[in-house]
Amino acid sequence: MTLIAEVEETLKRIQAHRGVVATMVVNAEGIPIRTTLDNSTTVQYAGLLHQLTMKARSTVRDIDPQNDLTFLRIRSKKHEIMVAPGNISIKITIELYVLLSFF
Amino acid sequence: VPKQSQAKVTALSRLNSKGKAGMQTPSPLSWCILGIICREGMPVYSVFDDEGKDVTPHPLFRSDPNTVLPRQGKLLASSAYFGATGSGFLSSFSMHQTSGVNGTLGSFSRTYGSSSTSLSNASTTESVLDEIVEPEQKRSRLLTSYNFSDVQVRQEEIKEWTNEDLDRRVDIYLTETETIWILDMPSVVVSVESEDAGRVLERNRIYVDICKNRPGNDRFVEKMMQTINGAAKNKEVQCDKIIMEDKGMLVTSWDLYDSFNVSEIEPTSKYYHVKTVFFPYYLLSGSTTSSLMISESAVLARIHEEEECHSEAILTSENFQQNLFFMERILMENIFQPKLAAYRQFPVLIGLFLIGCPAAVKEAKQEEHDKEKDKEEQKDAFVDPSILLERLWSYICDLTSGHNVSTMAWSKVNPDLLAVGYGAFDCKEQKKGLVCCWSLKNPMWPERIFQCEHGVTALDFSMASPNLLAVGMYDGSVTIYNVRSCNDAALLDSSESSNKHTGPVWQMRWVEQDRGATGDGKKERLICISADGRITEWFIQKRLDCIDLMKIKRTESEKKKLPGEKERKREALISQQAAGMCFDFHPKDTNFYLAGTEEGHIHKCSCSCNEQFLETYRGHKGPVYKVAWNPFSTDMFLSCSADWSIILWHQDSQTPILTFSSTTAFVHDVMWSPKSACIFAAVNESRAEIWDLSASILNPVTSCFANPRVKFTSVLFAKNTDCLLVGDSKGEVSVFELQNLAAPNNNKVRFTRTRWWSSEACMLVWYFIPPKGASVKDLANRY
Numbered sequence: 001m002t003l004i005a006e007v008e009e010t011l012k013r014i015q016a017h018r019g020v021v022a023t024m025v026v027n028a029e030g031i032p033i034r035t036t037l038d039n040s041t042t043v044q045y046a047g048l049l050h051q052l053t054m055k056a057r058s059t060v061r062d063i064d065p066q067n068d069l070t071f072l073r074i075r076s077k078k079h080e081i082m083v084a085p086g087n088i089s090i091k092i093t094i095e096l097y098v099l100l101s102f103f
Numbered sequence: 104v105p106k107q108s109q110a111k112v113t114a115l116s117r118l119n120s121k122g123k124a125g126m127q128t129p130s131p132l133s134w135c136i137l138g139i140i141c142r143e144g145m146p147v148y149s150v151f152d153d154e155g156k157d158v159t160p161h162p163l164f165r166s167d168p169n170t171v172l173p174r175q176g177k178l179l180a181s182s183a184y185f186g187a188t189g190s191g192f193l194s195s196f197s198m199h200q201t202s203g204v205n206g207t208l209g210s211f212s213r214t215y216g217s218s219s220t221s222l223s224n225a226s227t228t229e230s231v232l233d234e235i236v237e238p239e240q241k242r243s244r245l246l247t248s249y250n251f252s253d254v255q256v257r258q259e260e261i262k263e264w265t266n267e268d269l270d271r272r273v274d275i276y277l278t279e280t281e282t283i284w285i286l287d288m289p290s291v292v293v294s295v296e297s298e299d300a301g302r303v304l305e306r307n308r309i310y311v312d313i314c315k316n317r318p319g320n321d322r323f324v325e326k327m328m329q330t331i332n333g334a335a336k337n338k339e340v341q342c343d344k345i346i347m348e349d350k351g352m353l354v355t356s357w358d359l360y361d362s363f364n365v366s367e368i369e370p371t372s373k374y375y376h377v378k379t380v381f382f383p384y385y386l387l388s389g390s391t392t393s394s395l396m397i398s399e400s401a402v403l404a405r406i407h408e409e410e411e412c413h414s415e416a417i418l419t420s421e422n423f424q425q426n427l428f429f430m431e432r433i434l435m436e437n438i439f440q441p442k443l444a445a446y447r448q449f450p451v452l453i454g455l456f457l458i459g460c461p462a463a464v465k466e467a468k469q470e471e472h473d474k475e476k477d478k479e480e481q482k483d484a485f486v487d488p489s490i491l492l493e494r495l496w497s498y499i500c501d502l503t504s505g506h507n508v509s510t511m512a513w514s515k516v517n518p519d520l521l522a523v524g525y526g527a528f529d530c531k532e533q534k535k536g537l538v539c540c541w542s543l544k545n546p547m548w549p550e551r552i553f554q555c556e557h558g559v560t561a562l563d564f565s566m567a568s569p570n571l572l573a574v575g576m577y578d579g580s581v582t583i584y585n586v587r588s589c590n591d592a593a594l595l596d597s598s599e600s601s602n603k604h605t606g607p608v609w610q611m612r613w614v615e616q617d618r619g620a621t622g623d624g625k626k627e628r629l630i631c632i633s634a635d636g637r638i639t640e641w642f643i644q645k646r647l648d649c650i651d652l653m654k655i656k657r658t659e660s661e662k663k664k665l666p667g668e669k670e671r672k673r674e675a676l677i678s679q680q681a682a683g684m685c686f687d688f689h690p691k692d693t694n695f696y697l698a699g700t701e702e703g704h705i706h707k708c709s710c711s712c713n714e715q716f717l718e719t720y721r722g723h724k725g726p727v728y729k730v731a732w733n734p735f736s737t738d739m740f741l742s743c744s745a746d747w748s749i750i751l752w753h754q755d756s757q758t759p760i761l762t763f764s765s766t767t768a769f770v771h772d773v774m775w776s777p778k779s780a781c782i783f784a785a786v787n788e789s790r791a792e793i794w795d796l797s798a799s800i801l802n803p804v805t806s807c808f809a810n811p812r813v814k815f816t817s818v819l820f821a822k823n824t825d826c827l828l829v830g831d832s833k834g835e836v837s838v839f840e841l842q843n844l845a846a847p848n849n850n851k852v853r854f855t856r857t858r859w860w861s862s863e864a865c866m867l868v869w870y871f872i873p874p875k876g877a878s879v880k881d882l883a884n885r886y
Contacts, residue, residue: 007418007424013548025418025423034418061355061356061357062357065356065359065360082430082433082434084426084430
């Protein structure tokens, strides 16, 4: 399987899980690359979560600069948001957000 | 000259004549005062100097006080002083004058001249300059009147300024004037013997008297005078706006760290450098992504030509794949968390309550199990609580559904990694096989998928090289995969070997054997048994190289002629070989092993003897699907067969010790528990059973029923936990948790064995073993 097909399939598998409300792949500017939500909601989520991710990463790296943030989970009453942040040292950071609702 | 002023003038003149001796005021000009500086309304006089030029001082008052106020102030002050001091000052002043030099007055006139012309000109500065530049001319200009009328006349005299004159460019030169002496009274020294000495002394005495009389004298009045502040003139200039920017930055320790390490990262992409330049900015407080967008836009501006493949680049980037991987794992963890905790034998949290040990969970969930009957049966006889099977999850995905699970094996180093081979048992159901490596962390999608040409019938992980997975297939070929790579291709293949099997490879094992001869310590060998009647050892060249793949030599270390019956002669190999179905090496001494055949015989063979069996165990009426040595009581072994029975053997006895038959179905698989000496699991087509020999030898302590259309085909114990994996014919590998298992009593082997031997079973067995041919099974069952 080509790489892109494999990646797409993994994404599809994640989306197909019971309990997953939405999945988003967003680049650093907040432009969605793949999303299952409408654009305005995606952009809103991307903007908000980007800041939080940056802050979280800054916190982690402040404590130990050789450390880095690998994953961020936010549990709320209704949902759980899971953020896999991108790598900041490459020119484009990619972030993957998954929204999961409790069942 | 009017009388009023004449007196003063006269005084002046008198003094002029007198005071010549004392004064030596150097001055370039010699003046002679004929008039007096008067204020407005007073008579106007003219002053002529020696040459006859009119150097009349101009009047003090000007209708435009702003421009001349400073100088006017001085002059007024001096004039007021004139009036106040009276003759005394005048005398001194006149003394100054009598020298005939009046630089001061000359300067006054000069200023007058300037101030007068200022009125008449539109530009003040011009007048001043004109005055200064051409003092002589101004002096020659005479003011005949000191009052307003004079000024106004002067004004009328001036011609009308036209616009051109106003717009005319005027050059203004600012220079420093000569020093203007307001008052210069140098002291004079006279010898006492000169003829003027008397006069000088007299004058000095008068002066002293004046000074003495000064305080309190009415003629001396102190008066304050307010100087007029210089009017400031504001001049505005417009220049280009100086653009200022504030930049703030939050310095963090990782920022410093990154900046120091920039040089270590290879400068391959220019974007990175740009990024480091902009690096600090993204932390600027501001709107959501705008700060980063600023830097990003600068970066992206340079790569606009690659816009179209951005999203592709993003999706295929390694980082993203890793993110996806993590995300999937975490989702699985979310979904399966209670099950995984049970697998790891943590206390399971249900809701908000800590249930405690799995025993309590079992109490709560008894209705799920259909073992109440068995439990009650055993309760009468035994005190131990029964073992329960609780289903946790299944390893299944779309890819594997529909395939028959034929074999399962754990990885030797990672106890959470499971390899499952999918392939049909029957020759008529053959389709493409599949090998999947499942990880505990993702029960919904396998980590590795290897597509195989034929149905997979056997597989095993290597111990020496834990990433090697050997797979045996229905067509007799053996393949070795490297599970480290995601590549689907096989690492080594036996397809070009000339000696490969012609029948399905029913079992294969990596066996560690002591090779004292080679002095190499433990060496691992790959042993296979297949339906063409051969047990073979496969050699893998030292270099796991694809080229050497062709050279997989199969030394036919044991070529067994498996006679179907005892009486059969040994004939030609090819036709007279019985199919081998399974084998198991002795756990303690890997030199000999058991081999089960299709005819129902179990042979004990030795690696050092290629020709003969050491022993043959006959008891099964159908193909022996599995033999397994007891890992603790190493003299006992189990065998299961298609004749619906499981037989327990002792290696010294050629007849079965015990037979277990609980159902009328093929028993596909049997396995000893790795923790207890008495527990084993067996799977026949409709049930998965757990037998506990210390509890009962007639019935399994627990069993789990399969779905109606599904048959169980293989069973595997988990090594690090009390779980049982059962594979079925629809491609599902179910994970069951064994609850209430007795504590692992592997260290009580002897005790168990003795106990077991001492129970009725052993006595019965020993009693029944010697006579051959007796139907042991009937007796055992009856008991």
